[in-house]
Amino acid sequence: MIFKVFYQKNFTEVPVRENTSAMFVEAESEREVRKKLADKGINIEFIQLVSEDLLAFEKSKEDFKVESL
Incomplete structure (x- = not known):
């Protein structure tokens, strides 16, 4: 399955919608x-x-x- 992950690049900053990025990851579950x-x-x-x-x-x-992790 492929998941789309919305995230902020800097974990220590407050999330701002304009700074949201997305990546695709292949995995069996959200976990x-x-x-x-x-x-x-990253801040998911x-x-x-x-x-x-x-x-x-x-x-x-x-x-x-699709990111290969």
Whole structure:
């Protein structure tokens, strides 16, 4: 399964919507995503399971990539 992770790059700062980034991670569960990202020092805001329709849309973008962790 592929998850879309919304996060802030700096864990120590207050989250600001304009600074939110997103990445795609392949994992079996949300818990596994959190384990894989635990040592990255990022502030995870939300993790979303990506549906087939959303995945097809995201793949059409030229900057789409799934993080290998």
